[in-house]
Amino acid sequence: MSSKLIDLEVPVPEPPADLDLRSGPRIPILGNVTPSGTIVFGGGRRSIVRFIAVLVSLSFVVSADIRSDEPWLIAYASVMVVVVAAAGSLAAVITWRVPRRLRLVVCACYLALAFAMWPVLQWNVCILWIFAAIVVGVSMFTTAMTGVLTVVIAALAFAFQYANGERGVELVWLPSIIASVSLMMSAFSRQAASIVQLQQTRHELAQLAVAEERGRVARDMHDILGHSLTAIAVKAELAGMLIDTDDGGKAREEAAAVEQLARAALADVRTTVAGYRGTSVAAELANARSVLTSAGIEAEFPATVEALPAADRELAGWLVREGVTNVLRHSNARICRILVEADRVEVADDGRGQGSGPTPQSSLGNGLRGLRERAETAGWRVETGSSELGGFRLSLLRGPTELSVESEPYGRDGANDDQAEPA
Structure with missing residues (x-):
């Protein structure tokens, strides 16, 4: 048979x-x-x-x-x-x-x-x-x-x-x-x-699906509001300073930028709740250049992001957003340098630099923790440390996560960016 x-x-x-x-x-x-x-x-x-x-x-x-x-x-x-x-x-x-x-x-x-x-x-x-x-x-x-x-x-x-x-x-x-x-x-x-x-x-x-969805919403909400509210605070502070100098035209421009940022944050919140939100490294670089310039920080950015595969550009966008948000909030930097390569994405500054001693990874802020989860899912790893500029470095490297003890960004006070005050 x-x-x-x-x-x-x-x-x-x-x-x-x-x-x-x-x-x-x-x-x-x-x-x-x-x-x-x-x-x-x-x-x-x-x-x-x-x-x-x-x-x-x-x-x-x-x-x-x-x-x-x-x-x-x-x-x-x-x-x-x-x-x-x-x-x-x-x-x-x-x-x-x-x-x-x-x-x-x-x-x-x-x-x-x-x-x-x-x-x-x-x-x-x-x-x-x-x-x-x-x-x-x-x-x-x-x-x-x-x-x-x-x-x-x-x-x-x-x-x-x-x-x-x-x-x-x-x-x-x-x-x-x-x-x-x-x-x-x-x-x-x-x-x-x-x-x-x-x-x-x-x-x-x-239950796991519910917990995972809650984690995704919490992570995205943090990433959206952390960056957007920091940018709004910087723009609003600059607008206030321009009002004091009687430069009404420039102040109105910054006020309009604040309004645009607020509307964009609201739209991001809505799309996050719906589950369809994404980002890209090119869009985040453009936003970062505008916000850093408004804060008086010199931006050194790559001319193109074509070296990075298209499938990894969303993850790189999250790293740029988190890194620039930390620079604005904690660093007191004058220069922010961003590198985008095939196997590495890095945000570095010349600000206060890393903390005085090693701290377990579990003490990192929610933003870095969420970024690390995204990276591990995509086959990348997140590293932090001192930059060549003398400040802090946030890097995204291709490859599995290595078990190590890393330093907190900008000292102990900057470890949890949810509790830090805007710059």
Whole structure:
């Protein structure tokens, strides 16, 4: 036979229209799986249905094998059928709630409970062990443990049948039923447990997606407002200084620039919330030149960014934005130099320089932390240190992140740019 006929791959069929996995799948007999990955064992109506199912089955078995017409025995049998049915309907719930080491005790107690029917059934009490086999199957033992317990119950049933005078085929039908029921319920319970674990994983993935989206929004909001508000502060300060010098035309230009920056920041916030925001190194260089010039800082920028691959220009734009924002806020620099190469993007200044001592990376500000996360995702790494100009250097280098201890930008006061005052 051709292997193509054996190794068939078929698509999973569409789920039925009444299956709503958003509220959790329903497992027959056991209950409903919640979105967080737990089982609700039915409540009142499902518990009653489970009890009635066991009660009807037990009543049929006991009525077929009762050996006496004594009224008190019939009354006793009726009471014990209800008791055994109630215990059987609760056993599955109990075995899923108690620790694993106690599940064997639950199974043994239910097996022993069958002997309460000895005055009525005598050696035929072993027929009630079909329900004990069901309890063993749903108890979520290991495969080996389930097999051992099933063999033990089936062997006991065989011995009781033999003691009751059964011979030939009559000896094996009950052990066969016990074995098949136990293994079938074990497979069913394992499938139910798999559904629960899948639902838990789905719930965890949903939580991770929410956390990731919150992190993205927080990172983008910081990058947008940190840069834009710093630029607005610089422009507004310059406009105020020009008003004092009676240079009204230039002051109006700076005031108009402040308005444009505010509107651009508002638009960026809206697009960030919508999840469609991006940037580019060319646009950030143009913005940086304008803001640095307004702050009286000499800008040394590359004439072109063509050396950097197009796929990496958005990341480079984030680095330029963060680096220029730090220069404006913390450095008191006179020169800001930006390099854009194929494997390196760097923002350097001649300001106050790095801190006096090493500080763990976890103490870096939110801006650098967010930039580092972006870089690691794209296969780059962020480095900080002293620049050739004598100030601080923020570099983006191609390659995996190296575990190291880096210096804080502009001393301890500049480590968290969220708490620093605008320049």
